Amino acid sequence: MTGPVTLQDVADHAGVSRATASLVLRETGRVSKQTRQRVSEAMSTLGYVYNRGAASLRTQTANTIGVVVTHIASPFFGEVIHGLETGLTASGYLPLLVNTEDDPARQHDAIRKLREHQVAGLAVVPATGTSAALIDELRAWKMEHVLVSRYLKDVNAPYVGADDVVGGRLAATHLLETHGCETLAYLGGLPAILSRTDRTDGVREALLRHGFDASALTDMPGEVSGSGGLELGERLIASGPLPDGIICHSDSVAFGLYRALRIHGLGNDTRVIGYDNIGGAALWEPPLTSVATQGEALGRRAARMLLERIKEPGTPKSIDKTIPELAVRQSCGCP
Template sequence: MSKKIMRKTVTSRPVTILDVAAAAKLSKSTVSLVLKGSPLIPAETADRVRAAASELGYVYNSRAGELRGGRSKTIGVVVNDLANPFFAEILVGVERKLVEAGYIVLMAHTNEDVDRQRDVLRIMREQGAAGTVLCPAYGTPRAFTKEVEASGMPLVVMVRTLGPGKYDFAGADNERGIYAATKHLLDAGHKKIGFLGGLTGVVLEQRLNGFRAALAERKIKFDESLVVAAQPTRRSGSEAMRSLLDMKPRPTAAVCYNDVVAFGALSALGERGLHAGRDFALTGFDNVRDAAHSNPPLTTVDIQPDALGEHAATLLLNRIQEPARARQVYLAEPQLVIRQSA
């Protein structure tokens, strides 16, 4: 005798939040709060909602929720040089903090182009970004932050300060960090010390101030010829070191604008048959992960890039929640990490 097989009729109607509420035996408003990530709902209830949604194949449309609530969950993060591992490490910290807070990160790279930076921020405003974290490109005018503020989009500037202003800022105590690195070289007996890297801007001024202060403390005259301006890249660091090594008498040590410049300087030393830490002392700034694994490992100023990114994100989240709060400033306390290069 044949058996009749009962088949369930499959409909094409999309699963709605009402279906999830019915399956979980809860109200629509409770389900909605759970799907939005509200901390007000007990964990057991939230688990019931998520289990029901998963069973039914329901996917929460967060963008539709943003449109209904009038509040974007997208944050723009604009960096100037992704080729520099320092900014990649900062980006990791920024993104982690923002994602934990329920935001989606829209990242853009300006490649040190001020016009591109302006276009990127305009597009982010047009896309309704809830706020932006910006590391300014070289040459960004100080009035730029006022333009962004006038648009109503919350802004946090990081790493490179743009001078006086009302904007929130996350960076490091550059002067103190370079002072510590220079003092370390002076304590080791070096008197003719070069400074490699950096082109212009407030950050360079601050780092040179730290360099000068350490020299002045030992009554060593600041020599402008020992400052070799260069792009903050490996290639430019290598070229700057060659220029320094060609001087007569030759300096015995150098402070680098950042770790990437120092990596280039290390390669130039190798080309001349010199070994950092034995024939020449070298320090960096940032303490990117590669600094501990260069050849030799690099003595550098640690400002914890990953944590700096998290702090920048926190400042922006605070600003979004409390638009009228006082200006926020976070400065990482630099710590000298001594390795074999100096």
């Protein structure tokens, strides 16, 4: 009597067997119109609620996906999470979200927990310092996964992100060609993040191509945040004459840099380019020119890739690097 309404109750009420009720539920198999009707009625009059847990136990497949993120509240990852959620729920999956604070130990624990929850797959923004062993583990566990926005050294795992070399080159080229810059700086991002080295590689490549020495680049790693950008900006200003153009590892960093520049009265003379083109960058003063990585679309693609491999385990692993575009506004000096 007490306890939740089960499929058995529905079946009894409709005068059929549990199995038949199940068939109706899943809209599969051969069931006559009348029975289908009766069972449906029974379901709604009894207030039946499908128990996905029980079904998962039997079918050995959950419809939850673990989403492991380094900075849950950052604007860029907010967009990525948004995209992931959209893509997953559209296919009937639900994201189990965990935050690692960019700490590999927490990431490790989080993934263990998600595994106990029988998630069907994992979308991971790997924490800085994650070793290749993580992917080996996931493979050994036969747990489908996709890396998002950051990849790992010497690891051939499914990946969705933007092409960082191109992104760096794009930003640098614009500053060099359109604005005649001769010296550049790259601000923010921890050195261990591969996408960072890719981007600086792209920048250097552009410099060389335009006849400059690699020493024309001031490379300042640092925290990826507004306050990080502020601090880096202060250091850059203190260290002598500013480079002609500054590329920031993220829009947040650029935001902090803006502040540093303003504090020192260096407002509108300096050419700044951000990265990720988060919503709102157009509203800044001056509006921020930024390399558009399209976080939300990226999240959606990650969801799609993951679900594809879950449905069709044979699907070959792919590396999906979108070619970023430069959202040109005024912070770079364009009118």
